[in-house]
Amino acid sequence: MAQISKNARTASATQRxxxxxxxxxxxxxxxAGGKVKNLAECEKCKRQERRPRDFK
Ligand SMILES: [Zn+2]
Structure with missing residues (x-):
């Protein structure tokens, strides 16, 4: 059985x-168009991708 920590958080928001x-x-x-979209943007070169994974 896994122990549940009080400090356990979802990793999605803090992922880099x-x-x-x-x-x-x-x-x-x-x-955009009445919808909320998440875009990933590079701070340095301002490249934009739909997903952060696409930068790799
Ligand atoms: Zn870049």
């Missing part, structure tokens, strides 16, 4: 991704 240029990828929330 890095662009191939070395810049950190930040998540952006964009409203």
């Amino acid at each position: 991704f890095y662009c191939s240029c070395g810049g950190e990828v930040k998540m952006k929330t964009v409203f």
Whole structure:
């Protein structure tokens, strides 16, 4: 049985991704066509991808 820690958190919000240029990828929330979209943008080269995984 796994122990449940009080400090256990979901990793999704704190996950970090890095662009191939070395810049950190930040998540952006964009409203487009009445829908909320999450975009990943590199701080350094401003490259945008739909998912942070696409930077690798
Ligand atoms: Zn970059």
